[in-house]
Amino acid sequence: MNLNLDFAAILERWPVFLDGALLTLELAFIATVLGALIGALGAIGRRSSHPLIARICGIYVESIRNTPLLVQIFLVYFGLASLGMKFSAFTVAAAALTINVGAYTTEIMRAGFDSIPRGQIEAAEGLALSRPQIYWHVVLWPAIEKVYPALTSQFVLLMLASSVTSQISAEELTAVANYVQSDTYRAFETYILVAIAYVFLSLIMRAGFWLLGLVLFPRRRRLGTPL
């Protein structure tokens, strides 16, 4: 086998790759922030004593977790346009990723909530904390801390999954790679570089989550041990 790799032709296009990587990070950031919010609310809703709310949240989680992301993206992109609502590819990509990751985050958060022992809540009641105080200090934050590693993985996965939004013309990293390789016929080199770029993006995100963990969870900062 005679493998002839030429990275020079690809590397000279670094500005477009940088644009693509920034757009990928932007998509991941928006979807992570909004997805975490949806996830927290969804998990609370799913555990609600109100059966209708619990049911609605359940349907949302199950319908998203049992359909492919690409199909969801096409549904939002072409579906909304058919109804006369036109949004840019970037908006649709961010929205579809948020909806998708929101469902997974709901499930992860629910697991966190379920892991809080009843005794802990009863102890808080014994100390005469109000219901919002109990939810905030005794349930929500310890729950998030417990599932924090799982959440980190999920959001990194989401960043990697954003590559399929190239299908609806969002110009993120994979879309840039598809274009460059079709123009230079250097497919192997292009995708090697893009794979390395994704590894870096993942490391950046993991480092970010590690720092955020130190800020959010004082015990981790002080004791250096996870819960």
Next chain:
Amino acid sequence: MMKRSFYTVAVATVCMAALGSVAARADLLDDVMKARKVRIATDLAIPPSGMVDGNMKPTGSDVETAQLLAKDWGLELEFVQTTGATRIPNVQTNKADIIISTLSVTPERAKVIDFTKAYAALQSVVGCLKSLEVKNWEDLKGKTIAVSRGTTQDTELTNMKDRNLTLARFDDDATMVTAALSGQADCVATSATIVNQIGVKNAARAFEPKVVIRNFDLAIGLRKGEPRLTEKLNEWITTNLKNGKLNEIYKKFHGSELPADMRG
């Protein structure tokens, strides 16, 4: 590896030499007239130029062009089914007399076969919703143009940096057409044929070619060194462009007329 490619070249050279001598001996026009039959290489898997209808009969613009030629010359017609890649080898190895199969004229091809004058054109255009007022590149500013990633249209529009075009790149023609049908894009850059077909799929969102990017000449191809046949084919093309028959065939299958300077 090196050795094998050397043999390939050697064998190919011998074959070419043999072919050349055959071509020198006989005149293709005489052969065709004597056999009272013309063998035409056509790809029947590229609608609407070449395809098979519901009764498994060949049809399409190239097929009707071939049928018109055979009828005018009073010859029996034999279709030699081919694919895009085997069109040229078919005439080089004398399996077919001529090629009528959306063959665009390129300098590389001209080195191995001869071309007649153009009988049709492949039009690369920006098409928009019929209701849009678009007449030139200036009018396209600020409109999203859907395009298939990596196609010639993508490359050409991307290079027009000073025209400030907004491109939305899709991974294939099907997704691009869906974007146009669903309303995500009001303009597409592709062949005129596909632009016209959008309206067939959804009459509410009919598109029409607005700005021409480039026309690719389509010509009849034949093996090198057949000046008499080439000359006769050129005469036939000129006549049928003038009397409008070729334009009629093109319009029937592609939905738009041939470029005005060709019809002249």
